[in-house]
Amino acid sequence: MARLGSRILNTLSGRFLLLTVAFVMLAEVLIFVPSIARFRVDYLQLRLEKAQIASLALLAGDGMVTPELEAELLANAGVFNVVLRRDEVRQLVLSSEIPEPISATYDLRMDGPFDLIREAMAVLVDPQERIIRVIGNPVQQAGLLIEITLRQGPMRLEMLEYGLRILVLSALISVITAALLFFAVRRLLVLPIRRVVRNMQAYAGAPEDARLVFTPTARVAELRDAEEALQQMQTELIGALRQKERLAQLGGAVAKIAHDLRNILTSAQLFADRIEQSPDPGVARAVPKLVGSISRAVNLCESTLAFGKAEEHPPRLARFALRPMLEDVAEGEGLSPTTEPACLIDAAPGLVIRADAEQVQRVLSNLVRNARQALDATGRAGTIELSAGEDEQDWWIRVGDTGPGLPPKAREHLFQAFQGSVRKGGMGLGLAISAELVRGHGGRLELLRSDEEGTEFIIRLPKLGAEGDAGLAG
Template identity: 65%
Template sequence: MNSLSGRFLVLTIIFVMLAEVLIFVPSVARFREDYLLDRLERAQIASLALLATPDDMVAPELEAELLANAEVFNVVLRRDEVRQLILSRPMPPEIYGTYDLRDPSAYELIRDALWNIVMTEDQVIRVIGNPVRGAGEVIEITMPTGPLRAALIDYGIRILILSAVISIFTAALLFLAVRRFLVKPMRRVVDHMTAYAEAPEDARRIIIPDAGVRELRDAEAALQSLQTQLTTALKQKDRLAQLGSAVAKISHDLRNVLTVAQLLADRMERSEDPTVQKAAPKLVRSISRAVNLCEGTLAFGKAEELPPTLSRFNLAPLIDDVLDSEALACDPSEIVLRAEIPPGLMIRADSEQLYRVITNLVRNARQAIEATGQPGEICVLAREEDAEWVVCIRDSGPGLPPKARENLFTAFQGGVRKGGTGLGLVIAAELVRGHGGALDLVRSDESGTEFALRLPRNSAILDAAAE
């Protein structure tokens, strides 16, 4: 009986039996009332037979037979304000109680019926009622309680047997209905969950809601949504794992290539050509960053970032490097790159990681403006507050679409460009969190987009983030 259907079967039998018991008590009281009224009617018929004889005289044998057929001891009929003993026979001298059936309450009928059942001793009672068809004012009879109690018990047993049969039949029907409409659909959901747990990355095992019961269908729909999200997350995790492995392999070979490029860039620095001398330091720094990134990826062995190496440095030259690098990829007449950095603003951070963060944000802004085919502007601003340094990247682009805003920092879902992976902002946010800071979207509408990069000035926070 530990199953849902088994417990429902037991509860149904109990509740139906309880309902039958509640019906049983008033029905027994009704049966007793009908039984007594029938005895009054029989007694009245017997008295009318006597009254129909000349001089109201009958043989003692006939009188005894009439009383025996009515199952009473005597009959008293009140007519014309006169109380007259019509029929009588010897009876026990003591009358146990008197019951008036002319206008009894439901409580009185139930109480007297239960008392007659529990009273095992045969006693004599007086019953008063109204004669039928106006054959007098009041009729009284005296009768034994033994036959009444036997009839009540017989009727009660029959009622209880019938109640048990109805309960079992009703419970069986409800049991089958529950199994058909509740238990089987729930078992199907459990089977789907078990099958899905064996291979959660298999989208074919996601449940399809088809239950006929609305509540179960809602539960299946919620389960389908949960399984879909989990399967998507697992696929993304697998893709990230594969990407991490691929990046490690590529970084290994790319590091070798960049090492050669770094050697050549070092030789270019010794060139006497003014243009080469101006570009060579930037080229060397760019290649050095690429080599450090490859080595960091290889050292860590997976697609996660190393803890930041904190140092104090002037922010303005770093921003200039970012903007100079991006200026090489765009037409200065189409996209204006400018910086508003307070002179001598010193911050404490990992310069290489901060360079990557700002580069990602500026590059995203440039690509968004280029996609519109219209001229635009990108501005990098910075300020120092009491508790943090704030670096803002503003652009006059078209703004982010709703889907991109909803999945802004979700890998493979927050991309705006066709073919983009959406990893740029994910990487940037991860690097900022590594500093104990936050990367927030301040606004994004038709007038442009603004991101705010917040780095804490508290040394304890910075040191904890760097551990």
């Protein structure tokens, strides 16, 4: 039973029920306090009115009232004596023996609201029988003031009965109000939320099932917004999952093609090695270029396979001079300061970095190849610039060109495989693999600019962790 109660209290509707009861009771308390003060004032005012009627009856009889009648008048008014001031003279009209001294005097003409509330609360918490004096204004302007003496006990009992009736009524109102609000909140909030939760649980079991996409039905604006957001998210997720599945299938097909093509190119590489022994000078000059092209094609196939399997080995760090590598990359692409496009290298001969030389060369080759293809597509002369340097934290390498810049679509998905291709017919693997290789060094590959004046990438390789034995495996 206790566990069930705890479970209910931990629900939204259960907590709302408790809050409703608490706030309704608080409101009733705020009503009860001034009400009980008002009841005390009305009680005393009624005693003043009865005492005034009794005193007027005595005055009408010209003082010829028997002691028995006077006692009956006082008993009917519920007081011990009555003092009426009709002019400047204070006159004791009715009187009887007071059993004990007067303990307090209350002047209803002078008390403010807070005084009345304080006095009423004091009466409720004081169980002792006391004699009090009360001063007020006569009704119908029948004098300047009227003063009575009475017991506090009967007034306190009636105040307690009145307060109890208010509390019982307040509790009843609280229960009814809380129940109505409980069912209203359950109908308007809890049930729609549970419907959303059930849909999310069902959708999690089959996220590709379009039939499980949530249909908004809530009328509450906030819940409607949440349901529409859930519907949009599920719709977009289904599209993303379908695209991912297609890309996975495409990747598998590309991996198979790359595998077979690598075998074919390996055989072609063997034949090229044999042709290299030809005595023909023209063939001898062409063979190195042929071997280089086939080697790059084999590397491309291996990169495709490695990307598909996510089996890129960690960087093997070693120190090497960077400028010779830049020159090798330019020469591998058939570029020099005198070719079209021209390739300019700005790097200090003594600049030494610590990285995986093979992976850095692959990254640079990808960037330089993309730059050359961009310039070749324009059909006009251009320049590719390779520069390098270092600061306190990083080694950096810039690769820039004076080409037409990247198209907007390529910039949106620049480093995403199969989406960030910078040329027609490309698969977008080069930049994706390059960015992954640089991240493996703890660095980053960034696009510095791309506009009508050209494109510029920068590679940043951090020195932290590369200078000592705490770096990556080397």
